[in-house]
Amino acid sequence: MATARKHPDGAASAGATIYSVxxxxxxxxxxxxxxxxxxxxxxxxxxxxxLDAVDQLNYVPLGAARSLAVRHHEAHGLVLxxxxxxxxxxxxxxxxxxxxxxxxSVTLMLADGKADLARAVRQLATRVDAIAVLxxxxxxxxxxxxxxxQKPVVIIAGTPQEGIESVRAENAHSAEQLTEHVLAHGRxxxxxxxxxxxxPDIAERHAGFVNAHRARRLEPAAPVRxxxxxxxxxxxxxxxxxxxIEADALVCANDELALAIMSHLQDAGRxxxxxxxxxxxxxxxxxxxxxxxxxxxxxxxxELGVLAAERLHQRVAGGQPRxxxxxxxxxxxxxxxxxxxxx
Amino acid sequence: MATARKHPDGAASAGATIYSVxxxxxxxxxxxxxxxxxxxxxxxxxxxxxLDAVDQLNYVPLGAARSLAVRHHEAHGLVLxxxxxxxxxxxxxxxxxxxxxxxxSVTLMLADGKADLARAVRQLATRVDAIAVLxxxxxxxxxxxxxxxQKPVVIIAGTPQEGIESVRAENAHSAEQLTEHVLAHGRxxxxxxxxxxxxPDIAERHAGFVNAHRARRLEPAAPVRxxxxxxxxxxxxxxxxxxxIEADALVCANDELALAIMSHLQDAGRxxxxxxxxxxxxxxxxxxxxxxxxxxxxxxxxELGVLAAERLHQRVAGGQPRxxxxxxxxxxxxxxxxxxxxx
DNA sequence: CTGTTAGCGCATTCAA
DNA sequence: TTGAATGCGCTAACAG
Numbered sequence: 131m132a133t134a135r136k137h138p139d140g141a142a143s144a145g146a147t148i149y150s151v152x153x154x155x156x157x158x159x160x161x162x163x164x165x166x167x168x169x170x171x172x173x174x175x176x177x178x179x180x181l182d183a184v185d186q187l188n189y190v191p192l193g194a195a196r197s198l199a200v201r202h203h204e205a206h207g208l209v210l211x212x213x214x215x216x217x218x219x220x221x222x223x224x225x226x227x228x229x230x231x232x233x234x235s236v237t238l239m240l241a242d243g244k245a246d247l248a249r250a251v252r253q254l255a256t257r258v259d260a261i262a263v264l265x266x267x268x269x270x271x272x273x274x275x276x277x278x279x280q281k282p283v284v285i286i287a288g289t290p291q292e293g294i295e296s297v298r299a300e301n302a303h304s305a306e307q308l309t310e311h312v313l314a315h316g317r318x319x320x321x322x323x324x325x326x327x328x329x330p331d332i333a334e335r336h337a338g339f340v341n342a343h344r345a346r347r348l349e350p351a352a353p354v355r356x357x358x359x360x361x362x363x364x365x366x367x368x369x370x371x372x373x374x375i376e377a378d379a380l381v382c383a384n385d386e387l388a389l390a391i392m393s394h395l396q397d398a399g400r401x402x403x404x405x406x407x408x409x410x411x412x413x414x415x416x417x418x419x420x421x422x423x424x425x426x427x428x429x430x431x432x433e434l435g436v437l438a439a440e441r442l443h444q445r446v447a448g449g450q451p452r453x454x455x456x457x458x459x460x461x462x463x464x465x466x467x468x469x470x471x472x473x
Numbered sequence: 474m475a476t477a478r479k480h481p482d483g484a485a486s487a488g489a490t491i492y493s494v495x496x497x498x499x500x501x502x503x504x505x506x507x508x509x510x511x512x513x514x515x516x517x518x519x520x521x522x523x524l525d526a527v528d529q530l531n532y533v534p535l536g537a538a539r540s541l542a543v544r545h546h547e548a549h550g551l552v553l554x555x556x557x558x559x560x561x562x563x564x565x566x567x568x569x570x571x572x573x574x575x576x577x578s579v580t581l582m583l584a585d586g587k588a589d590l591a592r593a594v595r596q597l598a599t600r601v602d603a604i605a606v607l608x609x610x611x612x613x614x615x616x617x618x619x620x621x622x623q624k625p626v627v628i629i630a631g632t633p634q635e636g637i638e639s640v641r642a643e644n645a646h647s648a649e650q651l652t653e654h655v656l657a658h659g660r661x662x663x664x665x666x667x668x669x670x671x672x673p674d675i676a677e678r679h680a681g682f683v684n685a686h687r688a689r690r691l692e693p694a695a696p697v698r699x700x701x702x703x704x705x706x707x708x709x710x711x712x713x714x715x716x717x718i719e720a721d722a723l724v725c726a727n728d729e730l731a732l733a734i735m736s737h738l739q740d741a742g743r744x745x746x747x748x749x750x751x752x753x754x755x756x757x758x759x760x761x762x763x764x765x766x767x768x769x770x771x772x773x774x775x776e777l778g779v780l781a782a783e784r785l786h787q788r789v790a791g792g793q794p795r796x797x798x799x800x801x802x803x804x805x806x807x808x809x810x811x812x813x814x815x816x
Numbered sequence: 817c818t819g820t821t822a823g824c825g826c827a828t829t830c831a832a
Numbered sequence: 833t834t835g836a837a838t839g840c841g842c843t844a845a846c847a848g
Contacts, residue, residue: 147841158819163843170844173817188621193600194546195841197537198824205580205600213562223556226583230593235600237548238581240569250573257536257548257578278531386758393762415729416759419736490825501835506827513828516833538825541840 146187155183166191205235206442207258209251209273211266212242215386216414217431218264221286224435225262232443234259241269248276255281260442262286265298266329282445286438289330295445296455297437299429301331304460305338306345308409308427309381311462313346315469317379317407322353323366323391324383332383335411339381351377356387363390370406371398378406379468385410385417385426392420392467403469413463422466430458489530497526509534548578549785550601552594552616554609555585558729559757560774561607564629567778568605575786577602584612591619598624603785605629608641609672625788629781632673638788639798640780642772644674647803648681648754649688651770652724654805655750656689658812660722665696666709666734667726675726678754682724694720699730706733713749714741721749722811728753728760728769735763735810746812756806765809773801 152159157176164170165177166184183189197203206229210218222238229236237258244250251273255261260281263273265288274283274291285296312320320343326336336353343350354375356362363386369375370391382388388410392402402408403422410417410426417424437456445451466472495502500519507513508520509527526532540546549572553561565581572579580601587593594616598604603624606616608631617634620626628639655663663686669679679696686693697718699705706729712718713734725731731753735745745751746765753760753769760767780799788794809815 148843149841159842160819160821160844161817164818167843171817176817188623190595190598190620190623192541192841194537194540195824196599196843198535198541198826198841199843201824203537213566214559216557219556219562222581223583223585226581227586230582230587235580235582235597237578238565238569239573239578240566242566243570244573252533254578255533256539277533280531280533389762416762419732419759419763421764491827492825502826503828503835503837504833507834510827514833519833535825538840539827541842542825542827544840 146189148189148191151180151183151187151189154187155179202446203257203259204233205237205258206439207237207239207254207261208438209239209241209254209261209263209269211264211269212240215412217412217429220431221264221435221438224432224437225439226435228436228439229443232439234439234443236439247272251276259446260284262438262442263288265289265296265331270294282442282451284438284441284445286434287331290455293451293453295441295451295453297434297441297458298331298455299431299434299458300460301334302338302341304427304462305335305381305411306342307338308425308462309339309342310345311425311464312379312381312407312409312468313342313348315379315403315407317469318348319351319377320379320381321351321375321377322381322383323356323387324353325355325357326353327355328357328383335381335383361390363387364394367391367394367398370395371400379403380406380408382408382410385412385414385424388424388426388467389414389416389420392424403467407469408467417463417465420467422472425465425468425470426463428461428463430460433458489532491532491534494523494526494530494532497530498522545789546600546602547576548580548601549782550580550582550597550604551781552582552584552597552604552606552612554607554612555583558727558755560755560772563774564607564778564781567775567780568782569778571779571782572786575782577782577786579782590615594619602789603627605781605785606631608632608639608674613637625785625794627781627784627788629777630674633796633798636794636796638784638794638796640777640784640801641674641798642774642777642801643803644677645681645684647770647805648678648724649685650681651752651768651805652682652685653688654768654807655722655724655752655811656685656691658722658746658750660750660812661691662694662720663722663724664694664718664720665724665726666699666730667696668698668700669696670698671700671726678724678726704733706730707737710734710737710741713738714743722746723749723751725751725753728755728757728767731767731769731810732757732759732763735767746810750812751810760806760808763810765815768808768811768813769806771804771806773803776801 148159152162165172165180262284263270264286270285270288287298290296322339324332326333340350392408413426413428491502491505495505508515508523569579605627607629613628613631630641633639665682667675669676683693735751756769756771
């Protein structure tokens, strides 16, 4: 029995292993591993023999076996609520591209339809070295709890949690700036449309809205709390048309909402921004195309993804968590819907 | 030496293994595995002890080890060119949700910035059981070649390859229908904007464009070959404004292109659809918001993703490839930009 | 420069 | 109902 080959292999190309490659090349598995990893030193001729064998057998290494041996998945997890609109996609693109550069594959999970998020996250944790999670709603706490600190986590655009890294875009200041801009147009009855409690991002934007009022010693009205779905826009518009809500300017939680409201109002014959100004957040593509153009705020979403991927990578490499949240600057984009003259 | 515990474990919760759990629960690792997999039969009390231990140690199983043992990654790969616009995102959402339902995680790869696509794909193949790839450009051939039939592959919206499954949305017929609709408006100088050679989808749409002309015994003009990037739209519009291109209707390869052209033309004072009609493809959000609304074609993109995930799953389960491409129906969406009266 | 060997952590026979 | 033993395919010392 002694040193009998434990891996008899089958000539079948499907299922070629490092053993079959080694045998074919007439070398040991260690040598195969070396040339494939580019580690150690192998003579050119030997290396070529191995490469040939790999080619002939069409050898595809088993990632799981490698992961088990190196004790790393070489994969990052990303948990997003969903993928509608450009925001999440941009984020994902940034994340994926940076992760790929760092040699990490990315396993994506959408919280959307999952009945048991915590379970899904634990399952994810099983296959990745670290996890980034977008901060909307209750996701990060759920994720953090499910992981119990077992894996590095970074929260993207969410409320920082005790001991968890986070990266996000600046909100409060630009919201204040944007609101002040609208106030400077002489508008007096501003309404914040969106639910500050729906997401930390929104809460911060609302805070900026409030601050802009305070700075002028004005009393901000209570926010119109609606989810920031496109569909909600029509309903809000209806309430305005019905006189149920009164305002001469709407500061919306995001562009989708702003666009839906603006469009609906215009269809009903209202003049935007003449009778009522509307501003949004995100600078989605549509905002450039509608008339008047939507005044909004642009966030460095892609960079957020890049940053998250980098943070995870550093953590996996043994780096210490950087607990001060990293905040990326945003940019107010003025177009016509706020009342500014259109060119 | 004999039967000494090979896995000394460390009380450290980080890195709990099936061994530490077993020890803590006072059972064997086989039992731990059984209760965690819900396989075999374990007494209620024993099971509870295990569960408690899992909880206390905060045990997160190592997916790689499981994969190695069960000889499955329990993950599907998805290769997309990029993620701009709603198309890819929708597809991804469908794919992810269905994959998740089937207990598979999804590893995403964006071809976008990758210098060596083939290499990246082989790397991906290392960690998944099967791969779905979007059919634009040269991706699927490259992927297929890189895999050499080692893993099940399904091509989404691409040219079917010998022996490879594919799913896609119907193109030619609806393109013909759309073109005929424009012709029926009395337009005579139609131009197809987009590169038929850029993607198989586009080629089919162009074929439909041509067929609609043939049916009326009209000679279709040569296509205006441009990549379907938003940026290209402006250039095309400029050529039209300069009189370099003449047309009374534009059938564009997708909405982004159509919107950019239409907007540019309108800015220059042209009447759309009065002087020139414009139609697109995809029914992106913006198309509903612009004036006139963009006439376009809606595809069941999400379903495409769902289907792809299902196909992969069946294949991994040992099912035979279904070689006839599966084709999902699309829907022409008439709005105002084609010349139809706006409500 | 190359081969031997010992795990990596889990699922799974096979006995008991 | 449970435990002992084996192997999944690969990496990484350690020898030679």
